[in-house]
Amino acid sequence: MNQRWTRRQTLWMLVGAAGGLALHACTPPTNNQSPALGLFTWVGSTPLYIAQAQGFFQNRGLNLDIKVFNANTDANTAFISRRLDAVSPVGSEAVTLAAAGKAFRIVLVQDTSVGADGILARSSITSLSDFRGKQIAVEEGSVSHFFLLQVLDTVGLGAEDFTLINAPPDSAAAAYQSGNIPIAVTYSPYLQQANTAQPDGRIIYDSSEMPTAINDLYVFDADYADRNPEMVEAFVAGVLEGLAFLEANPEEGVAIASTQLGIPPDELQEGLQGVRLPDLDANIEMLANSESELYLLNTMNSLAQFLQSRNQIQQVPDLTPFIDPKFVLALRDKQSS
Structure with a gap:
């Protein structure tokens, strides 16, 4: 890393x-x-x-x-x-x-953080509620992990509602970029790099929406x-x-x-x-x-x-x-x- x-x-x-x-x-x-x-x-x-x-x-x-x-x-x-x-x-x-x-x-x-941290998702995933049942690449126990849990809590989802694929921020972004994972949580510069390189998807949520x-x-x-x-x-x-x-x-x-x-x-x-x-x-x-x-x-x-x-x-x-x-x-x- x-x-x-x-x-x-x-x-x-x-x-x-x-x-x-x-x-x-x-x-x-x-x-x-x-x-x-x-x-x-x-x-x-x-x-x-x-x-x-x-x-x-x-x-x-x-x-x-x-x-x-x-x-x-x-x-x-x-x-x-x-x-x-x-x-x-x-x-x-x-x-x-x-x-x-x-x-x-x-x-x-x-x-x-006002955008440095974010969640990448495939185009087929239209909302945070669609995260239910999906695989999500994120570093377990990290601040990125807790950011994800806080975000999902806003739509009534918890840790039991998705499959966590434990990956550090660069690897999580790479897995998303290569198409191996539908959702990844990472931060700058990996966030922007993966978003630019993978046309099938976007940054569905970033820390500018939860600035505290x-x-x-x-x-x-x-x-x-x-x-x-x-x-x-x-x-x-x-x-x-x-x-x-x-x-x-x-x-x-x-x-x-x-x-x-x-x-x-x-x-x-x-x-x-x-x-x-x-x-x-x-x-x-x-x-x-x-x-x-x-x-x-x-x-x-x-x-x-x-x-x-x-x-x-x-x-x-x-x-x-x-x-x-x-x-x-x-x-x-x-x-x-």
């Missing part, structure tokens, strides 16, 4: 790692000004890599120690064992970490965030300055990030079309505005209930303490003063 795009590995692996949480007593990183951040290669990190290359963190006294992992599960496991100060999990992974007892703070929403379903987050260990609020604030400000640079200088920003990510600029540009990168105002809305339909706590509570119904977590945790808007609010206050 192309490791550049394997951002969403199976939750079963994360559950197993989190289940051993009490067994780990590793000493956390001690350099407060150089927090260790675990990342995997994903387009949502584009503003962060711009910030790192342009010195936006260093200008604020933050020497970010970026450690790149082949899979998000590996980074989350290191986070559980306190070998990292921060990670960038998908929302469902954050719920699983919280349910397992890991204390952390969500300080920034990295990106929201898949979020990537930046989270810090609770102890680190509580002891070093100025470093977390520097991180938040640096990422958002990187985003502002990308918006003002898109070609240069993509060129900078593509070098850091090891992704060709055109491929990175295509991937960015399927995600929304929230600015400061959008982050405040998602982290602090309980009246907004984008309020992250509501999204995560719904996801936790869904994961519990699928026996992925034993009970729904109180997620309120995990969402920490004070850093984005402090940045807003500084900018307005």
Whole structure:
């Protein structure tokens, strides 16, 4: 599999790692000004890599120690064992970490999928209800799998109503493209590639129709965030300055990030079309505005209930303490003063 795009590995692996949480007593990183951040290669990190290359963190006294992992599960496991100060999990992974007892703070929403994730279906399949009894290629236990279950739940279908063909995102797309499978769940760039190559079918549903379903987050260990609020604030400000640079200088920003990510600029540009990168105002809305339909706590509570119904977590945790808007609010206050 192309490791550049394997951002969403199976939750079963994360559950197993989190289940051993009490067994780990590793000493956390001690350099407060150089927090260790675990990342995997994903387009949502584009503003962060711009910030790192342009010195936006260093200008604020933050020497970010970026450690790149082949899979998000590996980074989350290191986070559980306190070998990292921060990670960038998908929302469902954050719920699983919280349910397992890991204390952390969500300080920034990295990106929201608005078309990067989708479901491919043959032309003969006219609606989601027609999925009943069909074979569907999707990676079992992955975020793509839970996205599929959430989508099918809207038409009253569940896991028992289709035959799951376990396949990673690239293989699922390839099986659909070759005509071996009628339905596949995958994400960019495989989604667009398979849709273009296979004329008998289309993207029947994508994450733009369920824009709160898949979020990537930046989270810090609770102890680190509580002891070093100025470093977390520097991180938040640096990422958002990187985003502002990308918006003002898109070609240069993509060129900078593509070098850091090891992704060709055109491929990175295509991937960015399927995600929304929230600015400061959008982050405040998602982290602090309980009246907004984008309020992250509501999204995560719904996801936790869904994961519990699928026996992925034993009970729904109180997620309120995990969402920490004070850093984005402090940045807003500084900018307005």
